Amino acid sequence: MKYSKEETSRLNIQTKKFLKENSISDKKELEELRATIRFHEWQYYVHDNPLISDYEFDQLFKLLERAEHLHPEWITPDSPTQRVSSDLVDVFKSVEHLSPMLSLENSYNADDLNDFDARVKKLCALSEGDELSYFAEPKFDGGSIALIYENDFLVRAATRGDGAKGEEITSNARTIRSVPLKAAFSDYGIGKVELRGEAVISKAMFQKINENRETDGLALLANPRNAATGVLRVKDASETSSRGLDVFIFQVSYVEDLKGENAMFKQKSHADWMKILDILGFKVALHERKVCKNIDQVIQYINQWVEKRDHYKYEIDGVVVKVNELALQEKCGYTSHHPRWAVAHKFQAKQATSVLLNVEFQVGKIGSITPVAKIEPVQLAGVTVSSISLHNEDFITSRDIRYGDQVLVERAGDVIPYIVKAFPELRTGKEKPIHFPKHCPVCKTTLIREEDEAAWRCPNFMCEAQIIQRLIHHVSKDAMDIDGLGKSLIERFFELGWLKNMADIYRLDYKAISNLEGMGEKSAEKLRLSVEKAKKNPIHRLLHGLCIHHLGKKVSKLIAEHLRYLPDLKDWPLERYTSIKDVGPVVGKNIIAFFEDKKNVKMLEEMEELGVNMKQTSEDKPKEIAADAPLAGKTILFTGTLKELDRKEAQELAERAGAKNLSSVSSNLNILVVGEDAGSKLAKARALGSVEIWTEQEFLQKIR
Numbered sequence: 001m002k003y004s005k006e007e008t009s010r011l012n013i014q015t016k017k018f019l020k021e022n023s024i025s026d027k028k029e030l031e032e033l034r035a036t037i038r039f040h041e042w043q044y045y046v047h048d049n050p051l052i053s054d055y056e057f058d059q060l061f062k063l064l065e066r067a068e069h070l071h072p073e074w075i076t077p078d079s080p081t082q083r084v085s086s087d088l089v090d091v092f093k094s095v096e097h098l099s100p101m102l103s104l105e106n107s108y109n110a111d112d113l114n115d116f117d118a119r120v121k122k123l124c125a126l127s128e129g130d131e132l133s134y135f136a137e138p139k140f141d142g143g144s145i146a147l148i149y150e151n152d153f154l155v156r157a158a159t160r161g162d163g164a165k166g167e168e169i170t171s172n173a174r175t176i177r178s179v180p181l182k183a184a185f186s187d188y189g190i191g192k193v194e195l196r197g198e199a200v201i202s203k204a205m206f207q208k209i210n211e212n213r214e215t216d217g218l219a220l221l222a223n224p225r226n227a228a229t230g231v232l233r234v235k236d237a238s239e240t241s242s243r244g245l246d247v248f249i250f251q252v253s254y255v256e257d258l259k260g261e262n263a264m265f266k267q268k269s270h271a272d273w274m275k276i277l278d279i280l281g282f283k284v285a286l287h288e289r290k291v292c293k294n295i296d297q298v299i300q301y302i303n304q305w306v307e308k309r310d311h312y313k314y315e316i317d318g319v320v321v322k323v324n325e326l327a328l329q330e331k332c333g334y335t336s337h338h339p340r341w342a343v344a345h346k347f348q349a350k351q352a353t354s355v356l357l358n359v360e361f362q363v364g365k366i367g368s369i370t371p372v373a374k375i376e377p378v379q380l381a382g383v384t385v386s387s388i389s390l391h392n393e394d395f396i397t398s399r400d401i402r403y404g405d406q407v408l409v410e411r412a413g414d415v416i417p418y419i420v421k422a423f424p425e426l427r428t429g430k431e432k433p434i435h436f437p438k439h440c441p442v443c444k445t446t447l448i449r450e451e452d453e454a455a456w457r458c459p460n461f462m463c464e465a466q467i468i469q470r471l472i473h474h475v476s477k478d479a480m481d482i483d484g485l486g487k488s489l490i491e492r493f494f495e496l497g498w499l500k501n502m503a504d505i506y507r508l509d510y511k512a513i514s515n516l517e518g519m520g521e522k523s524a525e526k527l528r529l530s531v532e533k534a535k536k537n538p539i540h541r542l543l544h545g546l547c548i549h550h551l552g553k554k555v556s557k558l559i560a561e562h563l564r565y566l567p568d569l570k571d572w573p574l575e576r577y578t579s580i581k582d583v584g585p586v587v588g589k590n591i592i593a594f595f596e597d598k599k600n601v602k603m604l605e606e607m608e609e610l611g612v613n614m615k616q617t618s619e620d621k622p623k624e625i626a627a628d629a630p631l632a633g634k635t636i637l638f639t640g641t642l643k644e645l646d647r648k649e650a651q652e653l654a655e656r657a658g659a660k661n662l663s664s665v666s667s668n669l670n671i672l673v674v675g676e677d678a679g680s681k682l683a684k685a686r687a688l689g690s691v692e693i694w695t696e697q698e699f700l701q702k703i704r
């Protein structure tokens with residue numbers, strides 16, 4: 001699977017040919033197309049180094065789908081189209097691992113590691129002065145899985161479970177593009193093998209998932225680990241594929257040759273096996289791992305990762321250290337809980353203890369109730385933390401968190417702080433259980449919780465708290481973008497009875513506003529100008545601003561592209577929505593429900609009378625970038641802290657100038673814009689040599 005130079009160049013020529021001809025004549029050519037797609041999957045998902053654009057990849061994939069549709073008899077089980085099955089899983093089957101998935105002993109400092117080294121040497125009958133080589137690699141923080149390949153095909157995947165038995169998740173694992181459906185183990189005389197890996201979600205992907213969840217009004221996920229383990233166990237496999245899971249393989253745990261004999265010792269070392277897995281197309285920590293000559297080198301390696309971890313693409317919580325030579329591993333053997341030849345060195349977590357003082361139940365714009373813990377302020381990685389989301393009721397009950405509890409708070413990497421656990425052993429007896437309210441804390445309506453949703457919701461559309469949240473959302477940057485009308489003013493106007501719904505924003509009495517304490521004529525006039533400006537907004541902003549459940553920024557844009565006049569949505573049947581690519585039935589149903597409510601229709605009519613634009617503008621239409629736009633056709637990435645722009649603004653400006661924003665450094669990247677404290681991305685771009693490196697100032701000059 002490892003591609004030679006000749007093979008790479010041949011497949012690149014094939015790529016161009018398929019993209020140009022866009023047709024398949026026979027079975028042999030179809031197999032060529034599959035090989036080409038697998039090559040690009042490998043480049044992208046295993047090596048993080050795409051050679052073609054996402055668009056071109058989609059074209060190849062569509063060509064394959066078309067050809068297989070015409071010739072279903074030519075479909076093979078390892079075809080890239082066969083990753084997603086349409087079967088829904090009801091209950092995951094419990095399956096036994098071929099060899100138990102033991103946990104590792106932990107180490108926390110250099111003393112622990114030196115003790116480990118001394119123990120291992122004793123077990124191996126080496127003297128203290130002898131050198132013993134170790135294999136070290138980052139400890140990824142995700143969900144462990146076991147993959148079984150038989151006769152070169154992936155036949156089973158399972159979660160770790162209790163170590164002896166896990167849950168079968170084969171159809172989910174098949175959708176993960178860094179997991180090969182077929183790998184040529186037979187080339188190495190191997191008939192059956194069990195591999196261990198860690199399924200992880202990158203920090204960037206995690207952020208994206210949470211941004212989408214926020215738009216959709218869903219509870220945010222606590223950390224990338226929870227996100228990854230959650231995705232592994234989704235019941236609809238097609239969802240796994242859309243959520244950017246990667247699997248790093250870190251161990252060969254069981255191996256049989258073609259005759260069914262134990263073949264583990266066909267290789268001399270753990271590193272040898274990992275080399276083979278790399279060649280066979282698996283994602284291994286190729287650039288991260290290191291074979292260390294002795295324990296001092298291991299300690300050095302760990303110290304390097306302590307420095308690097310914040311800038312690394314994935315969340316890691318330590319380094320795993322293994323005796324490299326398999327014969328020596330065998331000599332060390334196992335306790336009933338751990339292998340004696342490995343240790344997990346844990347980084348010092350960014351944790352602190354605090355006391356939970358109170359819980360506030362906040363009402364969101366679609367009525368979701370979020371419990372927010374107020375804790376005694378603590379310092380965590382340079383930030384003072386005094387309030388932390390408790391996400392939902394299940395989070396509180398599963399951790400048995402109580403009022404007055406001592407709690408452990410963690411803030412890892414770029415992740416929002418969260419409560420790891422309470423300390424029941426430190427209770428004094430004065431702690432009280434947290435009862436989730438049965439009624440909305442603001443309007444007292446009985447809360448509801450829909451099946452499959454984690455959050456309790458206040459179903460009262462006229463709930464004051466929701467109205468205020470909706471107004472705040474309506475004027476926010478991503479929606480109508482009314483500068484100068486923030487949360488506190490909205491709350492103030494609401495109290496005064498000036499804002500009852502969104503339409504009221506467009507008929508404010510500026511004379512009265514100028515007489516408010518702390519306002520004056522100048523600020524009233526400023527506000528009037530921003531409201532007037534917002535009236536001319538393209539309709540996708542208004543759509544997003546209506547606060548319809550699941551109608552986020554992206555979907556609003558997609559719908560606006562097909563919409564000449566916003567009130568026309570009144571007459572749209574469900575099929576009209578679902579016929580738009582990437583628009584689902586759920587959002588369609590919610591929009592239909594919105595327009596079935598006469599109050600909403602009337603509100604829109606009033607807005608139109610007040611001068612709010614309802615017609616499609618050129619900004620709503622799919623953008624065609626002029627060929628002479630300053631950054632037309634370029635790819636760009638921002639890293640480090642920018643001085644004048646925030647990240648989002650910078651990306652929007654780049655997009656408007658014709659560039660496409662990328663999320664990582666690869667050979668596809670043209671321009672890297674570097675702010676302060678730029679880390680590994682800058683180093684990687686320099687190493688590539690092909691990337692132009694700009695300062696923020698240079699970027700601003702170029703797009704002007």
Ligand SMILES: [Zn+2]
Pocket residue numbers: 363440441442443444445458460463464465466
């Ligand atoms: Zn309410």
